Amino acid sequence: MVRHWPFLVVLILYVGLAFAYSRATPMWETPDEPSHFAYARYIQINGGPPIQSFQEGKNEVETGHHPLLYYYLGRLLLGETNLADFKKLQHNPYFSFNNNDGGVNVFSHQEENLTMPNSIAAGYTLRNLSIIFGAGTLLLTYLSGLLIFGPTGAGERWLWASRGRTPATLAAVFVGLLPQFGFLSGAINNDNGIVFFCSLSLYGCLWLILRPHPVTSSFSLLGGIVGLGMLTKYNEIAYIPLVALAIGVVAVRARSWWLFLKGGLISGGVCLAISGWWFVRSQILYGDPAGWGMWRSSFASVDQSSSFKWNRSNLEHIWSRWFDSFWGVFGWMNIRFEPELYAWPARVMIVAAIGLTLLTLAASWSFIRQRRENRSNYSLQSHALSQTEDKPEKLEKAITENLEPKPPDRTTLSLIFLALSVGLVLISALNYAATFGDAGTQGRYLFPMLSAFALGSAAGLTWLPGLLRYVIPRRWTILSQVVVGGLAWLLVSGAGFSLGYLNLYALNDKIIPAYTIPTNLSLNALPSGATPIQGAEFAPGMWLAGYEVTAPPANLKVGQTASVKLTLYWFAKNSMKENWIGFVHLYAAGQDIGQQDGTPGQGRYQTFFWKKGEIVKDERLIPVKSENWNSVIIEKQPLRLQLGWYNGGNRAQLNNGNVDFYFDWNR
Numbered sequence: 235m236v237r238h239w240p241f242l243v244v245l246i247l248y249v250g251l252a253f254a255y256s257r258a259t260p261m262w263e264t265p266d267e268p269s270h271f272a273y274a275r276y277i278q279i280n281g282g283p284p285i286q287s288f289q290e291g292k293n294e295v296e297t298g299h300h301p302l303l304y305y306y307l308g309r310l311l312l313g314e315t316n317l318a319d320f321k322k323l324q325h326n327p328y329f330s331f332n333n334n335d336g337g338v339n340v341f342s343h344q345e346e347n348l349t350m351p352n353s354i355a356a357g358y359t360l361r362n363l364s365i366i367f368g369a370g371t372l373l374l375t376y377l378s379g380l381l382i383f384g385p386t387g388a389g390e391r392w393l394w395a396s397r398g399r400t401p402a403t404l405a406a407v408f409v410g411l412l413p414q415f416g417f418l419s420g421a422i423n424n425d426n427g428i429v430f431f432c433s434l435s436l437y438g439c440l441w442l443i444l445r446p447h448p449v450t451s452s453f454s455l456l457g458g459i460v461g462l463g464m465l466t467k468y469n470e471i472a473y474i475p476l477v478a479l480a481i482g483v484v485a486v487r488a489r490s491w492w493l494f495l496k497g498g499l500i501s502g503g504v505c506l507a508i509s510g511w512w513f514v515r516s517q518i519l520y521g522d523p524a525g526w527g528m529w530r531s532s533f534a535s536v537d538q539s540s541s542f543k544w545n546r547s548n549l550e551h552i553w554s555r556w557f558d559s560f561w562g563v564f565g566w567m568n569i570r571f572e573p574e575l576y577a578w579p580a581r582v583m584i585v586a587a588i589g590l591t592l593l594t595l596a597a598s599w600s601f602i603r604q605r606r607e608n609r610s611n612y613s614l615q616s617h618a619l620s621q622t623e624d625k626p627e628k629l630e631k632a633i634t635e636n637l638e639p640k641p642p643d644r645t646t647l648s649l650i651f652l653a654l655s656v657g658l659v660l661i662s663a664l665n666y667a668a669t670f671g672d673a674g675t676q677g678r679y680l681f682p683m684l685s686a687f688a689l690g691s692a693a694g695l696t697w698l699p700g701l702l703r704y705v706i707p708r709r710w711t712i713l714s715q716v717v718v719g720g721l722a723w724l725l726v727s728g729a730g731f732s733l734g735y736l737n738l739y740a741l742n743d744k745i746i747p748a749y750t751i752p753t754n755l756s757l758n759a760l761p762s763g764a765t766p767i768q769g770a771e772f773a774p775g776m777w778l779a780g781y782e783v784t785a786p787p788a789n790l791k792v793g794q795t796a797s798v799k800l801t802l803y804w805f806a807k808n809s810m811k812e813n814w815i816g817f818v819h820l821y822a823a824g825q826d827i828g829q830q831d832g833t834p835g836q837g838r839y840q841t842f843f844w845k846k847g848e849i850v851k852d853e854r855l856i857p858v859k860s861e862n863w864n865s866v867i868i869e870k871q872p873l874r875l876q877l878g879w880y881n882g883g884n885r886a887q888l889n890n891g892n893v894d895f896y897f898d899w900n901r
Contacts, residue, residue, distance in 0.1 A: 240403045241376050244730065248372055248410035248419075249365065251737050256361040256420030258745050261354050262341045263565055264421035265676065268323060269296040271357055271422050274308035275317050285519060288531040297424075299529045301512055303465040304427035308360045319350035328813040328840065331568070335833050336813050337840060338568050338748045357422060364426040368419035371426075374433040375685040376406040381440045382648040382689060400722045401689075401696040404729060408688035411733035413562035413740045418678050424467050425678050431463030432682035435473040436655055439480040443651070444644050450500065453481065457501030461508030468524060469682045472658040476651060477501060483647065530669065539669045552667045552675050560677030562740055567676065569748050571740070578732075583691065590649075590694030597645040649693070655686035696722050747838065755835045757849040760803055772879060775808035776841075779849055781875075786863060796863060797855040798828065800875070804852060806844040814841045814879040820856050821874040827862040830854050 262268050272295045276284050283305070284298035323346075328336025347354060379402025409415060419426060438456045456477050463470030478498065485494035513523040520528040530537050542548065561579050563570050659682045667674040680687075699721040760766060760780045770778035780803045786796030798820060813833070820828040833840045834852040844850055866873065 238376075238399065240399065240726070241406050244403065244406045244410045245369065245372060247730075247734065248416065249369060251411070251416040251734075251741075252365045252368055252419035254420075254741055255417045255745070256358065256365065258741050258749075259417070259420060259564070260339065260341075260343050260749050261346070261357045262323065263339055263749065264417070264423065265566055265678075266297060267357075267422045268341075270305070270424060271320070271353070271360060273297050273300070273302075273305040274312060274360060274422075275320060277302065277305055277309040278312050278314075278317070286525070286528055286532060288520075288528050290532050290534050293532055296532075299525050299532070300424055300467055301465045301509075303462060304363075304424035304467075307427075308363055308422070311359050311363055312356050315352055315356055317353050317356055320353040322346075322349045323353070328842065331566070334568060334837050335815050335840075337833075337837070338565050340566050343749070360422045361420055364421060364423060365419050367426040367430040368415065370430045371433045371685065372406055372410045374430070374437045375409045375688055376402050378433070378437045378440055378685060379403075379405045379689055379692065381437070381444050382644070382652075382693070384644075400719070400726060401692040404696055404722075404726045405685075405688040405692035407726060407730045407733065408691055409684055411730060411737060412684075413733070413737050414560060414677055415681065415684065416737060417562070417564050417740070417745075418681070423678070425681060428463060428467035428469045429681045429684060431459060431466055431470055432473055432655075432659075433685040434459050435463060435470065435477065436651070436685050439473075439476050439651055440648065442480045443483045443647050450496075453497040453500040454504050456480070457504030458508060460501070461505040464505065464509040465512060469659070469662060469679075472662045472682060473655070475658060476654055479651070479654070533670065533673075536670050536673045538671045542668045542671075544668075552664070555672065555675035556663075556667075556677055556680060558677070559675075560680055562736070563677070564740065564745050565748065569744050571736075571744070575736070582695075585698070586691040586694040588694070589696075589698040590690055593645075593693055593697040594649055597649060601646040649690070652686040652690045652693075656683045656690065659683035659686075695725060699725065750838065751843060752835050752838055755839045755851045756845070757803070757851055760849060764801070764803055772804075775806060775810055776844075776879075777805040777807060778877065779803045779805040786858065794860045795857050796860070797857050800854045800856060802852040802854065802877070804834070804844075804850045806846055806848050806850060809846045810841045810844060812841060812881060814881060816852065816854075817878050817880065818854055818856060819876040820858065821876065822862065822866045822871045825862070827866075828856040828858040830856045 262271075273284070276295050276298070283302045284293070284295045286293050286295075286298045324342040326337060326339050326342050329340050330336055380398055383398035383401045435456070438452070438459050442452050442456065460470060460474060460477055463473065481497035481501065482494055484497065485491060516525040517523050519525070530539070557580070558570065558576050559567060561571075561576060659680060662682075663674075663679045666679060699718050761782075764780035764782050766780045767778050772778065782801040784799040784801075786798060800818060802816075815831060815833055817831045818829060819826055832854070834850055836853065839850065839852075865871065
């Protein structure tokens, strides 16, 4: 266990981050979370899964088309808790998926701890179930890495940068510290269950093909894993061909088609025994084994299968949404990193792809060369054995020695299985995206291949430092091991630090502020540094009490964009129920040189939060291009600001709700 301390560190960090995501994100503010909770609650009340309607909007549980295993486990955790207060869940009436003017929260959270305490507590319990599944996925990724890379490395100079723990640990870092995985692990979502079972399926296949003498019970275990996966979510179907291939590899190695038939019957039989009843139920209730027709009919408004076109534009759109939300898009897909942050993972993946390509070429060449040597050795051994007694036993031993997986053989097989895992899941996810549009283009739908993706990326990245072994002379073996191994562990540490920092940034700078109502924006009096305004009344219930302006530096570089910082101080004459959107236009010499629209408090202190008599601090940054601002500086142009409000629902401006005022920045 001591040898695996780097993985234990990653595991501890994962659990801590997943728990932090679970607590930082308000309950119900992850995709479909209320529906997933409602499914477990339905089983608690009725003792079984819901029967779905073909008609959209008529289902009590929107996710009731999914198999039940994740929800049944959740129901066990719920116990006999009375969850009747779940009916008091309230939507945010100002929320829109088109913009964040009404806040990023889909649901109202002001009083939910008082109105629905049992459901809130139960929800956090179910989130803990997801964290457990995520920890299992992380462990399986690491164990798969040890299988592929060998507990002490494969031994060949061209293979791995260091011992097998290095790439295995790097793969664990990619999974455990991936921001989107941590966020998903802190949510009530059956994707956590299916990602675990898909990772377990991959591990089972690798264990079967990389062990020299698989036993019959392995077929039963694989069938059981797939069966449980199918009872969790249909994504498991992508791993059925992989299981069949693994059994085929074992059969070819043993030169026994009977073994292939036997393995298929055993694994398939166990799988059907565990999950077959669910498909029979769906056939009886909905007319097809997976209930696909019911599923599409009950989500008819987002079903675009008849209109989707397979063209470059649509594929680029799907890929863009996949990529961003694979790394980190939070909330209900409405809290994002800055665009430039997504560019860094793309660069790392390009480097990993280069390393993986070179590794694949090296492994393929070594595989071909070894096969030639094996055939040659087998011929020589067969000829020698023909001249001796006790031929059957010695011949069988010779065959076994030549068929047992060697390092290049295990490398090639492993890469094939990783590639197939990624490819099959991509095909499945692409079909789902083509059917349900943007609702189906979430990165979490790619997570069933997360272990395979992480292992392949780790293999490519850790193989690159190993190229130094071709530079360092063979006689300096110890120096080669120290340098290459040190670089590999430096790579692991760098990845861990970078992803860890990205997680902290996501939590502290994105998620927590997005759901926190600021307290420092409510003032009792106008600050001394503000310029007071008289008579700037805005209907229906606000005055502009004053403002402050901070100009960008003079002489901006060509092509540079700076911001004029405008701080507005609004006096709330009355409390309001409406969600008013403020707009600001900046004019110089009659030309509009910058504008900014949005709700007060940078989208976090909407007008429906305002209290009668308070002064609200509203900071806005107005972007200005360098050529426009430099003209203002050179010509000493006075600036004019135009302010106004409009309703977020109908975009209609307030009557008598606009005001112009001037200021000369040189003053």
